[in-house]
Amino acid sequence: MSEQSNLPATHGAHDNHGGEVDYATRDERGRYILPLEEHTPRITDIDPRAAKRAERQVAWLFTLGGACLAGGVAAYVAFDSRELISVPTIGRVSASNFWLGTLIGLGSFFIGAAAIHWARRLMPGEEAVDHRHPLRGDEQSRASAIEQFKRGAAESGFLSRPLVRRTMLGAMALFPLPLVVLLGDLGPSPKEKLRHTMWGDKRMTRIVNQGSGELVRPEDMAVGGLINAIPEGLERIQEETGTQNERAKSSIILVRMNPSEIKAQQGEGWDYEGILAYSKICTHVGCPISLYQQRTHALLCPCHQSTFDLSDAGRVVFGPAARHMPQLRLGVDAEGYLVALGDFAEPVGPSFWERG
Amino acid sequence: MANISGSRRRRPYASALLLLTALTTTGAAYAVTTSAIANPRTSEVTAAQIQEGKRLFTEGCSSCHGLAGQGGSSGPSLIGVGAAAVDFQVGTGRMPMAQAQVQAMRKDPVYTQAEIDALAAYVSSLGAGPGVPDPSQYDFSNANVARGGEIYRLNCSQCHNYAGKGGALSDGKYAPTLMKATPKQIYEAMITGPQGMPVFSDAQIPAKDKQDIIAYIDYLQNAPDPGGAALGRFGPVTETVFLFTAAIGAVIAVTIWIGAKSR
Numbered sequence: 001m002s003e004q005s006n007l008p009a010t011h012g013a014h015d016n017h018g019g020e021v022d023y024a025t026r027d028e029r030g031r032y033i034l035p036l037e038e039h040t041p042r043i044t045d046i047d048p049r050a051a052k053r054a055e056r057q058v059a060w061l062f063t064l065g066g067a068c069l070a071g072g073v074a075a076y077v078a079f080d081s082r083e084l085i086s087v088p089t090i091g092r093v094s095a096s097n098f099w100l101g102t103l104i105g106l107g108s109f110f111i112g113a114a115a116i117h118w119a120r121r122l123m124p125g126e127e128a129v130d131h132r133h134p135l136r137g138d139e140q141s142r143a144s145a146i147e148q149f150k151r152g153a154a155e156s157g158f159l160s161r162p163l164v165r166r167t168m169l170g171a172m173a174l175f176p177l178p179l180v181v182l183l184g185d186l187g188p189s190p191k192e193k194l195r196h197t198m199w200g201d202k203r204m205t206r207i208v209n210q211g212s213g214e215l216v217r218p219e220d221m222a223v224g225g226l227i228n229a230i231p232e233g234l235e236r237i238q239e240e241t242g243t244q245n246e247r248a249k250s251s252i253i254l255v256r257m258n259p260s261e262i263k264a265q266q267g268e269g270w271d272y273e274g275i276l277a278y279s280k281i282c283t284h285v286g287c288p289i290s291l292y293q294q295r296t297h298a299l300l301c302p303c304h305q306s307t308f309d310l311s312d313a314g315r316v317v318f319g320p321a322a323r324h325m326p327q328l329r330l331g332v333d334a335e336g337y338l339v340a341l342g343d344f345a346e347p348v349g350p351s352f353w354e355r356g
Numbered sequence: 357m358a359n360i361s362g363s364r365r366r367r368p369y370a371s372a373l374l375l376l377t378a379l380t381t382t383g384a385a386y387a388v389t390t391s392a393i394a395n396p397r398t399s400e401v402t403a404a405q406i407q408e409g410k411r412l413f414t415e416g417c418s419s420c421h422g423l424a425g426q427g428g429s430s431g432p433s434l435i436g437v438g439a440a441a442v443d444f445q446v447g448t449g450r451m452p453m454a455q456a457q458v459q460a461m462r463k464d465p466v467y468t469q470a471e472i473d474a475l476a477a478y479v480s481s482l483g484a485g486p487g488v489p490d491p492s493q494y495d496f497s498n499a500n501v502a503r504g505g506e507i508y509r510l511n512c513s514q515c516h517n518y519a520g521k522g523g524a525l526s527d528g529k530y531a532p533t534l535m536k537a538t539p540k541q542i543y544e545a546m547i548t549g550p551q552g553m554p555v556f557s558d559a560q561i562p563a564k565d566k567q568d569i570i571a572y573i574d575y576l577q578n579a580p581d582p583g584g585a586a587l588g589r590f591g592p593v594t595e596t597v598f599l600f601t602a603a604i605g606a607v608i609a610v611t612i613w614i615g616a617k618s619r
Contacts, residue, residue, distance in 0.1 A: 042618050084580050092580035101584065116610070120618045211507050212562055219559070226554030228510055255554065291514045293525060293552035300526050302514065307526050318526065 036127050044121045054121035058114050065110030068103045075099030194352055197249040198231050199328055200343025206232040207254065207277070207338050216254065216338045221275055224294035227254040228280065231340070249348055251280040252328060253290050254338075255310055257297060264313040266327040266345055277328035277340060278314050281349040282306055284321035299325065322351065374403050377481045401477045409478025412471055416452050425482045430456065437548065438485020439476035444544035446472045448537075450551075458528040459551055462536065486547040486557075493563055494543040496571040504572030507565050511556065519589035520576040525552060535577055539570045 044051040079096035086092050137145075158165055199205050207216045210228045221227065229252050237246045259274040270276070278299070280288050287303040297311035306319030314325030326344035333339045347355060414423065420431030427433030434441075445451040449463035467475065476488060509518065515531035517523045522533040529552055534542070546566055549555035561569070587594045 044618075082582075084582065090581075090585040093584050094580075094582035097582060097584055112610075116614055120614070125618065209560065211510050211560075212565060217559075220557070221560060222549070222555040222557040224549045224555040225557055225560055226511075227560050289514070290511075291525060292554050293529065294549055294554045295552050296527075298526055302523070305526070 036129065039127055042121070042125050045125060051122065054117070058118045058122070061110050061114030061117060065107045065114060068107030068110060072100050072103035072107060075103060190352075190354075193245075194349075194355070195347045197343055197348060198234065198237060198246055199250055199340045204331070204333055204339040204341060206333065207252075207340060208232050208234070210251075217336055218272055218275055218332060218338050221254065221256040223256050223258055223274065225254075225256045226290065226292050226294070228252075228290055229254050229277075248281070248286075251288060252277050253280050253292065253299075255292055255294070255297075257294070257311060261297070261311050263309075263311050264315075266313050266324065267329055270327055270329040272330040272332060272338060275330055275338065276310060277330050278308075278310055279326045279328075279344060279348040282321060283316075283323040283325060283348075284319070284350060286349045377401075377403075377406065380481065380483065401480075405474045405477040406481050407478075408471075409474035409476070409481075412467070412475050413478050416466075417475070420453075425479060434479050434482060436483035436485045437479065439480040439488045440486040440544040441548040441550065442476040442479045443472055443488045444541055444548060444550055446475060448541055459530065462532060486544075489540060489543045489547070491540075494539040494567065494570055496539060496567045496574065499564075499567040499571035501568070501571045501575050503565075504568030504570070504575075507561065508569050508572045511561065512569065515553075517590070520573055521589050534573050537573065539574065542566075542570050542573055 044054050075096060079094075079099065081094055081096045083095045084092050085095040085098060087098060090098075153159060207229045208214070208231065209216050209220075210230050215232065216227060216229060230247065231250050234247060234250065238244060254275055254277050256275045259271065262271060262274065262276070265271060265276070280290060282289050282301040282303065284301065284304055284306045287301050289299060289301045291300040291302060292298070292310070293300070297309055298317065299308040299310050299314075301307070301319065301321070304320050306321035307317050308321070308325045309315045309317050310325070314327055316322070316324065323346070326346045326348050328344060329341045331339050331341045413421075413425070417425075417431075417434075420428060421434050422428045422431070425434040427435075442451075445460070446467055447465055447469075449465040450460035452466060453460045454463070465472070480487065515523060515525065516534055517531075520534035522531045524530050531553070537545070543566055545553060546556040546561065546569075547558065556566075558566070581589075587598055
C-alpha cells in the first residue's frame with residue numbers, strides 16, 4: 001500500500017483522462033504536478049523502543065485526561081458553590097466553578113492531545129497525492145443528462161398541453177398575493193400617537209425628578225446639573241394603560257448652564273434661567289441617553305455615538321442621528337415649581353415612515 | 357519664603373483677613389443662584405491655612421488657574437468651585453495635571469492631606485462653593501444598597517457603566533472607573549461635577565440617596581466574580597474578544613502541531 005502511494009497520482013490521472021500523463025512537472029492542462037518528497041521513516045517506524053516510548057506517552061496522556069475529569073467531579077462534590085478562592089490574575093471566584101472549569105478543560109485537552117500524539121507517532125505514516133477532479137462532466141454524461149431532460153419535458157406534456165401550462169403559470173403568479181395583503185395589515189395604524197406626548201395634554205405640566213420622585217423646583221438645580229425627569233401624572237397613566245409607552249415618549253433630561261452659554265434654542269426663551277429640557281430619546285434609533293458632559297454641553301448616545309449640543313438647540317454635532325434633540329419650553333407655575341409649557345415642537349425619538 | 361513663614365504666626369492683620377474672607381464668602385454665597393449647592397462649611401479654617409494655601413496655589417496651580425484663581429487659557433476659574441472640588445481634584449491626584457491632556461487622570465496625590473486642606477481653604481476663600489462633606493454625610497452604614505443600585509442605574513450608569521468600571525465619552529474623554537473612589541470622593545464628585553461630569557447637588561439627589569449610591573458602589577468594589585475572570589466586567593464585548601483571540605489562537609497552535617512533520 002505504502003509503496004503504491006509513493007507513485008504520484010496514478011488513479012487520478014487515469015480517471016480523468018483515460019490515458020498517460022506526463023509526470024515531468026505539468027499535466028496536459030497546464031496544472032503543476034508536485035513531486036513528492038522522498039519518504040523518510042519516523043523514529044517510531046524504525047526503533048521499536050521509540051515506538052514503545054510513544055505508546056507509553058499516549059497512555060499517560062489518556063490517563064491524565066481521565067484523572068482530570070474524575071477530579072472535576074470530585075471538585076463538584078467537594079466545594080460549596082458559594083465558597084470563594086483568590087486566584088492570581090482572575091480574582092475572587094467560586095472555588096467550585098474554578099476547579100470544575102480548569103479540570104474539565106484540562107481533561108478534554110489531555111484526551112485530545114493523546115489522540116493527536118497517537119496519530120502522529122504510531123498510526124501509519126505515508127505520503128499520498130489526491131488530484132482534484134475537474135468540475136465539468138464528460139461529453140457522454142452531459143449528452144445523456146440533456147436527453148433525459150428533454151424526454152421528461154415531452155412526457156409531462158408541458159409543451160403539448162397549453163391549457164395546463166397557462167393555468168399553472170397564472171396560479172404561480174398569484175402566489176405572492178396573500179403576502180402583500182398580510183403585510184398591509186400589521187396591526188392598527190399609530191395615527192397621531194407618535195407625534196404627541198403627555199407634555200402637551202395640559203397647558204402646564206409639572207416635572208418630576210425620576211430618582212427621588214419629587215417635583216422639581218428651579219432652585220434645586222445647580223449650574224452644570226443634570227436631572228432625569230418625567231411628567232407629573234405619568235405613573236397614573238401607566239397604571240391606566242398598563243404600558244410604558246408614555247414613559248418611552250415623555251422621558252426628559254433637565255440640564256442647567258449659565259444663560260450666557262446658551263447659543264440657540266428651538267424657541268425664543270424656552271429655557272428657564274438657564275435650565276433646559278430636552279427629550280431623553282435619541283433621534284437616531286431611540287436609545288435613552290443622558291451621557292451629558294456639562295463642560296462641553298455635549299449629550300452623547302452610547303449606542304451609535306450620536307452627539308448633540310444642548311447649548312445649541314440640541315443640534316447634531318456628530319454621529320448618525322439626523323434630527324435635533326426635541327426641546328420642551330420651560331416656565332414656573334404660581335407655586336414655584338418648574339413646568340413644561342406645551343409639547344415638543346417635533347415628534348420625539350427616531351424617524352418613522354409616516355413622518356416623511 | 358521668610359515673610360510667608362512669618363505670617364504663620366498670629367499677626368494683627370490675620371483677623372482682618374478672616375473677616376474679609378467671611379464677607380467674601382457670604383457675598384459670593386448670595387451671588388451663586390444655586391443656593392442649594394452652596395454649602396460653605398468652612399469649619400476650622402484658619403487664616404494661616406489660607407496663607408499656606410495661597411503659597412501652595414501660587415507655586416503649583418497659578419500657572420494655569422491664574423494668580424488669583426481667575427482662570428486662564430489653560431485652566432478654568434476656581435472662584436466659587438468650593439473646597440470639595442479642591443479636595444476631590446487634588447486628593448485623587450488629578451490636579452496638578454502631569455501634562456496637558458484632554459482629561460486629568462487619577463494618580464497618586466502630589467500633596468499631603470494637610471496641604472490639600474490648605475489649598476481648599478484658600479480656594480474657598482475666593483468664592484463660596486460646596487464644602488468638603490462631613491463624614492456623617494457619606495456614612496453609608498445604614499444605607500439601602502438595592503435602592504442605591506436603582507438610583508445609580510438611573511443617574512450614573514450611563515457613563516460609569518453598570519458595574520462602575522467607567523466608559524468612553526466623546527473627543528477622547530472618558531468617565532473614570534469608580535473602583536478606587538472612596539465614599540468621600542464619590543460624594544464630592546456628585547456635588548461638584550468634576551470635569552465633564554454633571555453636578556448632582558443635594559437638591560437633585562438627596563443626601564440619603566447619595567449614601568445609597570455610595571453603598572452600591574462599595575458593594576461593586578468588593579463584589580467577587582464567582583463565575584470566573586470578570587475581564588473588566590464590561591460584558592459580552594470583552595468576553596467575545598478574549599474568547600475569540602484565545603480560542604482561535606489555541607486552534608491555530610494545535611493545527612500547526614497536527615500538521616508538523618513527525619520525525
